[in-house]
Amino acid sequence: MDYKEINKASWNKRTELHLDSEFYNNDAFIQGKTSLNAFELDILGDLTGKKVLHLQCHFGQDTISLERLGAEVTGVDLSNVAIDNARKLALKTNSNTTFICSDIYDLPNHLNGQFDLIFTSYGTIGWLPDLDKWAHVLDTFLKPKGKFVIVEFHPAVWMFDDDFTTVKYSYFNTEPIVETNEGTYADKASTETFKSVTWNHPISEVLTSLFAKNFRLDALKEYDYSPYDCFAHTEEFEPGKFRIKHFGNRLPMVYSIEATKD
Numbered sequence: 001m002d003y004k005e006i007n008k009a010s011w012n013k014r015t016e017l018h019l020d021s022e023f024y025n026n027d028a029f030i031q032g033k034t035s036l037n038a039f040e041l042d043i044l045g046d047l048t049g050k051k052v053l054h055l056q057c058h059f060g061q062d063t064i065s066l067e068r069l070g071a072e073v074t075g076v077d078l079s080n081v082a083i084d085n086a087r088k089l090a091l092k093t094n095s096n097t098t099f100i101c102s103d104i105y106d107l108p109n110h111l112n113g114q115f116d117l118i119f120t121s122y123g124t125i126g127w128l129p130d131l132d133k134w135a136h137v138l139d140t141f142l143k144p145k146g147k148f149v150i151v152e153f154h155p156a157v158w159m160f161d162d163d164f165t166t167v168k169y170s171y172f173n174t175e176p177i178v179e180t181n182e183g184t185y186a187d188k189a190s191t192e193t194f195k196s197v198t199w200n201h202p203i204s205e206v207l208t209s210l211f212a213k214n215f216r217l218d219a220l221k222e223y224d225y226s227p228y229d230c231f232a233h234t235e236e237f238e239p240g241k242f243r244i245k246h247f248g249n250r251l252p253m254v255y256s257i258e259a260t261k262d
Helices: 003-018 026-030 038-044 061-068 080-092 104-109 131-141 203-211
Strands: 051-055 072-077 098-101 115-121 142-153 177-182 193-198 215-223 234-238 241-244 254-261
Touching: 003 080, 003 193, 026 061, 026 080, 038 115, 038 142, 038 254, 051 061, 061 072, 061 080, 061 115, 072 080, 080 098, 104 131, 115 131, 131 142, 131 203, 131 215, 203 215, 203 254
Parallel strands: 051 072, 051 115, 072 098, 115 142
Antiparallel strands: 142 254, 177 193, 215 254, 234 241
16 A cells, blocks of 8 residues: 555645635735644744744645745645645745655655754644654754744544544554545535545654654643634634534643754
């Protein structure tokens, strides 16, 4: 099973649906609206003059938003359709961001140099089977004393079926999760089908992979809500904050890690 080709084909199809979706609201973004949430903005701080590497960037909204904060940014994604559209979006927004189409593990063959900050967010590491190899890439591209930031959906969320009625998968990384689903988080009404291969990574696995590369943990936070309305049976209990209605505040939905390369 070639998970990279399966997932690349899936994200090429997804991107076509996402570009004009209400979820991404590309028109507002082009007019200057940031795509970054309070989670990320609070953690990232002042990026003026910093070199930033944005991993698994989709079609570039967050990458360009980082550049708007004063950073010199490079975005990377597996999907060639996403990267093609990220470059078009950069032109539309007069952005100087650089975009590279590459599998994360293969990135050292496509990029040179080191960065002050590496950033990744929301539905990224679940597409990668081996976090030790992932941490090696982080170590390769981060400057000494550089900062790594991840804001990610909590692995507890991925234990459930799509309807959040049954615990279907292990919290732990025991095997690949192969699914064929209809629609996407940005277009739930779509009848398009998408095959995917993913892995659930417990927080302990994420931290262990970072510690093995001598990263120092600066902060770990967990949140009982999501900034995105991308799951079934959600309710917006405060503006821009969503929970699974029948779980209330009992389910961790997002976590963030800040780490420094020692």
